[in-house]
Amino acid sequence: MPELPEAETIARALHADLAGKRVVRVRLLRRDVLKTGRPGQLAALTGRRLARVFRRGKAVVFDLSDRFLVIQLGMSGRVYLDSPRVPFVPHTHLVVSFAGALELRYANTRRIASGVHLLGSIDQGPLARLGPDADTIDPDEFLRRLAGRVSPIKACLLNQAILAGVGNIYADESLFRAGIRPTRRANRIPKAKLARLHQAIQSVLAEAVRAGGSTLGDATPFAGPRGEMGYFTHVHQVYGRYGEPCRVCGCSLRRTLVAGRTTTYCPRCQR
DNA sequence: AGAAGGACCTGCACGC
C-alpha cells in the first residue's frame, strides 16, 4: 500500500528515466479510472514534453507543461516502465508511450482510493484537499494543525487534509517511535510529546525513503518503477506484528481499530 | 467545521 516513501521512490526513478522525453501516445484502457478530465483530453497530451515527475502526498504527478497527470496509487496501484514488447500485466488501465520505446504503465487490481486525474494546475482535484507534505512540514505548523482536534491522534495522522503522505504503516511506526498510544485524543497530548511525534514522522519517512519504500508480503507487493525493488526493505517495529513481542520491551503487541483501520501498538511503550 | 461511518474493489488466506 503505497504511502509517501513509496510514491517518492517511484517519482524519483521515473523522473530520472523520463524527464525531457516526449509523449507519443496515450491509451486509457479502462475509462472509469479517469476521475478528473475527459478521455478525449488525454489525446491532447501527445507531443508534449514531460518536464518533471514529482510526488505530492501519496500521489505521483507528471508535469507535462501546463497539464498535470496525477496518479493516485490507492491500495494496490503500480506505476512502472516497460518495453512495448512486453504484454500488459492484468488490470493495466493507462499506458503512456514515450519517445525511445518506453511505456509508462499504470496497473491497479483493487481500484480502491485510486484514480487518474488530468489537471490544469496542481491546486486542483485531489491535490487541492491536501495539507502540507508530512516529510517537510515544520514543527510549529504541525502543532498548529493538530490543535483542538478531538479525534484519536492516529486518525489525525491519516487525515490527508491535516498532513499529506502518512498512511497506516507509517502512522503506526511513527506513533510507536514517539511513544504515543494511537487512540489518544490529539488535544490531550502535551506539546512536547507532539514535537517528538513530528520528529518521529520525519525520521521514519526519511529512513523509508532511503530504503526505497516498504514491501509487504501481501498480495500487492510494492516494487519500483522497473520492478527492481520488490523485496522487503524496511523493518517494521509494530505494523503487522500483532501478537509478536515488542522489539524494545518484549511485551506482546496489541491490536485495535482506529478510524476503521487495524492498528498495532505496544501497551507498555505507548501510553 | 469537524467527526464518524459506509461504499468502493479484488485477491488471497482461511475453514469446512
Place this chain on the structure above:
DNA sequence: TGCGTGCAGGTCCTTC
C-alpha cells in the same frame, strides 16, 4: 478439491 467467508485499506461522500 472446491466452495464460501472474511479481511485488507485510502479516499470520497453523506450524515450528524
